């Protein structure tokens with residue numbers, strides 16, 4: 001029986017959200033999930049985050065939790081960091097200063113480990129939840145960190 005929902009709702013729980021596919025629906029294109037220009041140099045100049053919609057179940061959770069304990073960690077190889085952070089702040093109220101970026105998904109576990117050590121040195125590992133829609137990333141989190149993991153579909157289940 002999953003305890004992750006109960007853990008997420010404890011006031012002292014710290015959460016790191018992935019952004020693409022977790023705080024967004026990942027439907028960036030007109031006829032595709034990926035934006036049609038993804039992979040092309042011109043993609044750097046497209047703000048795919050301008051039209052993102054707030055995902056209400058995630059918003060309801062986030063707005064009921066201490067924002068000082070909510071962070072984002074995202075792979076960003078297209079130079080879209082500023083637009084992405086602006087979207088997270090506008091739609092969810094998570095400050096841009098709480099958003100961390102990496103070029104490589106495989107670096108996510110170490111970045112989270114370092115941030116938790118820096119910001120919450122005494123926290124129990126069971127009070128940290130790493131939420132990501134990517135199976136490989138969830139697997140790396142499980143094997144390379146002591147923290148809990150969750151897939152964002154959990155929120156669909158609870159609607």
Ligand SMILES: [Mg+2]
Nearest residue numbers: 018020021133
């Ligand atoms: Mg993702």
